[in-house]
Amino acid sequence: MKVALIGFGNVGQSFTRVIHEKREMLRDRYDLEIELVAVSDIVKGSVLDDDGLDVCGLLDLVDETGTVEGYRGGVKGLDGVDTVRRTTAEVVVEATWTNLETGEPGLTHVREALGSGKHVVASNKGPIALAYRELTELASRKEVQLRYECTVMSGTPVLRTGVEGLAGHRIDSVAGILNGTTNYMLTRMEQGASYDEALREAQSKGYAEADPTADVEGWDAAGKIVILANALMDADLKPADVERRGITGISLGEIREATEVGDRIKLIARAERVGGEVKTSVLPTRMALEDPLWGVTGTMNAVTYMTDGLGAVTVVGRGAGGPETGHGLLSDLLAIHEATA
Amino acid sequence: MKVALIGFGNVGQSFTRVIHEKREMLRDRYDLEIELVAVSDIVKGSVLDDDGLDVCGLLDLVDETGTVEGYRGGVKGLDGVDTVRRTTAEVVVEATWTNLETGEPGLTHVREALGSGKHVVASNKGPIALAYRELTELASRKEVQLRYECTVMSGTPVLRTGVEGLAGHRIDSVAGILNGTTNYMLTRMEQGASYDEALREAQSKGYAEADPTADVEGWDAAGKIVILANALMDADLKPADVERRGITGISLGEIREATEVGDRIKLIARAERVGGEVKTSVLPTRMALEDPLWGVTGTMNAVTYMTDGLGAVTVVGRGAGGPETGHGLLSDLLAIHEATA
Numbered sequence: 001m002k003v004a005l006i007g008f009g010n011v012g013q014s015f016t017r018v019i020h021e022k023r024e025m026l027r028d029r030y031d032l033e034i035e036l037v038a039v040s041d042i043v044k045g046s047v048l049d050d051d052g053l054d055v056c057g058l059l060d061l062v063d064e065t066g067t068v069e070g071y072r073g074g075v076k077g078l079d080g081v082d083t084v085r086r087t088t089a090e091v092v093v094e095a096t097w098t099n100l101e102t103g104e105p106g107l108t109h110v111r112e113a114l115g116s117g118k119h120v121v122a123s124n125k126g127p128i129a130l131a132y133r134e135l136t137e138l139a140s141r142k143e144v145q146l147r148y149e150c151t152v153m154s155g156t157p158v159l160r161t162g163v164e165g166l167a168g169h170r171i172d173s174v175a176g177i178l179n180g181t182t183n184y185m186l187t188r189m190e191q192g193a194s195y196d197e198a199l200r201e202a203q204s205k206g207y208a209e210a211d212p213t214a215d216v217e218g219w220d221a222a223g224k225i226v227i228l229a230n231a232l233m234d235a236d237l238k239p240a241d242v243e244r245r246g247i248t249g250i251s252l253g254e255i256r257e258a259t260e261v262g263d264r265i266k267l268i269a270r271a272e273r274v275g276g277e278v279k280t281s282v283l284p285t286r287m288a289l290e291d292p293l294w295g296v297t298g299t300m301n302a303v304t305y306m307t308d309g310l311g312a313v314t315v316v317g318r319g320a321g322g323p324e325t326g327h328g329l330l331s332d333l334l335a336i337h338e339a340t341a
Numbered sequence: 342m343k344v345a346l347i348g349f350g351n352v353g354q355s356f357t358r359v360i361h362e363k364r365e366m367l368r369d370r371y372d373l374e375i376e377l378v379a380v381s382d383i384v385k386g387s388v389l390d391d392d393g394l395d396v397c398g399l400l401d402l403v404d405e406t407g408t409v410e411g412y413r414g415g416v417k418g419l420d421g422v423d424t425v426r427r428t429t430a431e432v433v434v435e436a437t438w439t440n441l442e443t444g445e446p447g448l449t450h451v452r453e454a455l456g457s458g459k460h461v462v463a464s465n466k467g468p469i470a471l472a473y474r475e476l477t478e479l480a481s482r483k484e485v486q487l488r489y490e491c492t493v494m495s496g497t498p499v500l501r502t503g504v505e506g507l508a509g510h511r512i513d514s515v516a517g518i519l520n521g522t523t524n525y526m527l528t529r530m531e532q533g534a535s536y537d538e539a540l541r542e543a544q545s546k547g548y549a550e551a552d553p554t555a556d557v558e559g560w561d562a563a564g565k566i567v568i569l570a571n572a573l574m575d576a577d578l579k580p581a582d583v584e585r586r587g588i589t590g591i592s593l594g595e596i597r598e599a600t601e602v603g604d605r606i607k608l609i610a611r612a613e614r615v616g617g618e619v620k621t622s623v624l625p626t627r628m629a630l631e632d633p634l635w636g637v638t639g640t641m642n643a644v645t646y647m648t649d650g651l652g653a654v655t656v657v658g659r660g661a662g663g664p665e666t667g668h669g670l671l672s673d674l675l676a677i678h679e680a681t682a
Contacts, residue, residue, distance in 0.1 A: 018650070022509065030508075155651050157506025164505065165498025167371070167675040168363065169668060292657055295636035309359070309668030310496050314657040316633055327510060327650030334508040 001034050001337060004048075004087040004118075006080045006109050007095035008041035008068065011123050011150075013059065014326030015093065020055045022330070032337050039068060040083035042096075042105075049074035050088045080105055084112045091336060093329055094122040100214070100223045100239050103130040114138045114146060119340075121332040123150035123325050129223040129239050132230040145339060147332035152178065152224045155328020156317030158303045160335070162232040169307040171232045173272035178224040180299035180319040181208045181215040182247050182267045187297045189255050190264065195248070207299060207320075217246035218267065218282035225269035225280050228303070233271055235278035243281040250284055258286050264294055342375050342678060345389075345428040345459075347421045347450050348436035349382035349409065352464050352491075354400065355667030356434065361396045363671070373678050380409060381424035383437075383446075390415035391429045421446055425453045432677060434670055435463040441555070441564045441580050444471040455479045455487060460681075462673040464491035464666050470564040470580050473571040486680060488673035493519065493565045496669020497658030499644045501676070503573040510648040512573045514613035519565040521640035521660040522549045522556040523588050523608045528638045530596050531605065536589070548640060548661075558587035559608065559623035566610035566621050569644070574612055576619035584622040591625055603630050607637075 003019075005012050019026070019034045026032045036053045040046035045067040047053065053074065062068055069076060075086070084092055092113035096106050103126035110127045113120045115138060122128060127135060128148045139146040149159050162171065177183050184207055185198035193201065199216070202208035214220045222242040229235040247267055258265050268285040271278055287294045292314040296302040301319030304312050318324050344360075346353050360367070360375045367373045377394045381387035386408040388394065394415065403409055410417060416427070425433055433454035437447050444467035451468045454461045456479060463469060468476060469489045480487040490500050503512065518524050525548055526539035534542065540557070543549035555561045563583040570576040588608055599606050609626040612619055628635045633655040637643040642660030645653050659665050 018509075025511075026509070156654055157502055160506045161498055161502055161656070164676070164679075165501045166672065167679075168359075168367070168671040170366075289636075290638075292636070295630075295633070297631075307668075309671075310665050311659055312657075313497055314655075315502070316653075316655040316657070318652055324651050327648075330509040330650075331507065335505070338505075338508075 001032060001091060001333065002037045002089040003034055003091045003093055003333070004038035004083060004089035005036060005093045005095065006040050006083060007124070008039050008044045008062065009095070010322035011325045012039070012041065012095040013062065014322040015095065015329045016055055016059060018323070018326040018330050030334055030337060032334070034333065037089050038083050038087045040078060040080050042080070045069040045076070046078050046083060047071045047074040047076055048078055048083055048087060080109050081112055084109055085116070089118065091119040091121060091333060094120060094124050094127070095329070096124055098125045098223070100126055100129060100219055103127045107131055110135055111138070114142055114144060117142050117144055119145045119336050120147070121329055121336070122146070122148045123329055125151040125223045125227065129226045132227065133236055145336045147335055148227070149332050150325045150328040151227050153301045153303070153317055153319045154321055154324040155331060156301070156315060156319070157331065158315045159228070159231060161313070161315055162228070162305055166305060166307055166313065169309045171305050171307055173270065173306040174225070174228045174232060174303060175268055175270045175293065176225065176228070176303035177266055177293055177296050177301050178221040178269045178303070178319065179215055179267060180301055181212065183296065183301065184299045186247060186255070186265060186267065189252060190259050194252060195250070216248050218244045221267060221269040221282045225271055225282060229271035229278050229280050233273070233278045235271065237278065237280055241280065243283065245283050247284055262289050263287060266293060268293065342373060342432060342674065343378045343430040344375055344432045344434055344674070345379035345424060345430035346377060346434045346436065347381050347424060348465070349380050349385045349403065350436070351663035352666045353380070353382065353436040354403065355663040356436065356670045357396055357400060359664070359667040359671050371675055371678060373675070375674065378430050379424050379428045381419055381421050383421070386410040386417070387419050387424060388412045388415040388417055389419055389424055389428060421450050422453055425450055426457070430459060432460040432462060432674060435461060435465050435468070436670070437465055439466045439564070441467055441470060441560055444468045448472055451476055452479070455483055455485060458483050458485055460486045460677050461488070462670055462677070463489045464670055466492040466564045466568065470567045473568065474577055486677045488676055489568070490673050491666045491669040492568050494642045494644070494658060494660045495662055495665040496672060497642070497656065497660070498672065499656045500572060502654070502656055503569070503646055507646060507648055507654065510650045512646050512648055514611065514647040515566070515569045515573060515644060516609055516611045516634065517566065517569070517644035518607055518634055518637050518642050519562040519610045519644070519660065520556055520608060521642055522553065524637065524642065525640045527588060527596070527606060527608065530593060531600050535593060536591070557589050559585045562608060562610040562623045566612055566623060570612035570619050570621050574614070574619045576612070578619065578621055582621065584624065586624050588625055599627050604628060605635055607634060609634065
């Protein structure tokens with residue numbers, strides 16, 4: 001299986017390391033040999049070689065020099081779009097950064113890849129949250145797979161559980177803690193930290209960006225609940241359609257009031273059927289001990305599916321991280337391998 | 342897809358009802374038409390018609406008369422084995438009762454079905470817990486599918502999550518609350534009920550059998566942890582290999598001691614690698630608030646997979662019930678439909 005990788009930051013490098021470290025297991029257990037034939041990154045540079053790249057060399061090189069420009073051989077300097085156009089890879093892995101307003105540059109990469117009959121595995125939420133219908137229809141028309149497990153809770157298999165594990169069920173609602181940064185901050189505030197202290201801690205631990213807006217204002221969770229609603233509840237929504245209130249307005253007093261009676265305030269992303277429509281929201285919500293999401297603390301994430309056949313099914317796991325997402329991208333590649341074997 | 346159903350008790354009838362009630366959705370969403378061509382049950386009787394049975398009529402009949410013998414048309418009186426031999430079904434659903442000592446009569450049904458090139462979906466733990474290697478190898482040799490999601494946590498997709506959702510991960514350990522009856526009893530004992538009161542309540546609510554040995558002595562959970570260990574950790578174990586201690590010896594004092602400091606005693610089924618081997622146990626275990634299984638109370642069940650790529654991934658859901666298992670059997674049929682499409 002020839003793979004082109006667009007985006008060679010933390011996630012892209014983790015993915016590369018995982019497929020290298022696991023190559024024997026992949027051969028033995030899944031009869032799969034993954035060959036990386038292109039890497040393209042706006043900062044780290046780009047190299048394409050249809051005969052396969054030396055993965056170890058590439059990782060060492062970017063570690064030492066910060067770029068892949070020094071790689072011996074291959075075609076250099078192609079941007080993401082040109083890499084997708086030129087590569088003979090069967091699968092394009094899209095691991096560039098998320099932009100929930102335009103979806104770019106990922107959206108163009110995914111469109112180009114699917115349009116030219118390549119499977120796509122995306123960790124980038126932007127294209128999937130903004131153009132779900134267009135992209136899934138394009139994939140179906142071209143008879144290729146579009147997989148995006150890593151867009152929600154990194155590699156924790158929540159989409160696969162919803163789509164395949166719960167096949168045949170009607171999913172009536174989805175409720176989730178889909179942002180680890182805010183869940184960490186709320187947990188710290190329960191323990192007495194102020195909002196500013198909790199934010200500074202989250203930033204110093206690398207959970208929150210210097211500009212934390214996407215997390216604390218609920219945009220990140222909004223992108224994810226839209227993906228879940230579209231994929232599992234036949235909705236056709238965009239992040240801007242989500243009723244959204246972040247955690248910036250929550251006072252320590254409110255949190256104390258909840259914890260005093262054993263409740264917790266969580267930033268809950270929700271999708272539910274109201275009349276004939278699917279309504280989505282991201283709102284600070286008071287949860288009782290009985291709720292399966294109550295115990296999900298720190299940076300952990302979780303999703304509860306309410307189904308007609310099984311009642312509540314909850315998946316709890318990590319929601320972020322380079323190695324986690326790298327592994328998740330591999331799980332998606334294996335799903336494609338299985339489906340096309 | 343022609344289906345023969347062996348076992349027409351609570352689970353078998355629920356399955357039949359589900360495929361009938363969901364026939365439009367199955368056609369629209371999955372392009373699947375399921376035709377029931379045989380039913381065989383040691384108590385309710387048996388009928389086989391290669392042209393398809395009238396599902397509504399069959400359900401009404403068994404409701405009214407307690408047997409299918411009055412069904413008009415079809416071949417009557419075949420036992421499970423003869424039904425499997427005679428039917429032209431592509432899939433055999435095995436939903437007879439679990440026997441964790443011999444696996445029978447299910448084991449013979451599954452062997453016969455796979456041996457004659459039929460896919461098998463089993464809710465019966467016996468054959469899978471006792472003859473996992475033999476049956477999966479037979480299925481692989483015959484190029485048919487053997488699916489058994491409902492053997493662990495009824496239809497809650499824990500096996501599919503482990504095998505497919507976590508594809509590419511190494512699963513280092515599995516820990517679960519796999520028996521709803523004992524979890525309910527422990528929850529009630531936390532609330533002050535004595536063991537005998539808790540057992541009587543569980544029996545009156547239909548959670549526990551008149552003879553509760555399989556639940557309270559941990560046999561049921563042992564069968565399930567063996568299935569998980571064999572399917573996800575390449576083990577080759579049988580229920581008798583499991584270190585096992587049930588909940589009969591737990592005193593209210595022990596429970597109170599735990600709850601006083603915020604802990605809980607749970608009956609935990611565990612599989613872990615020790616040296617080169619997989620060790621399994623079912624033991625009353627004290628859990629702290631931080632453990633993802635701590636909050637799983639009442640009849641709910643859960644499994645935590647410890648993985649190399651994602652850390653802990655936990656799935657929480659119901660662990661028993663006719664309608665739940667009926668839905669789970671359908672999910673497995675859909676997986677076969679997808680894999681063979």
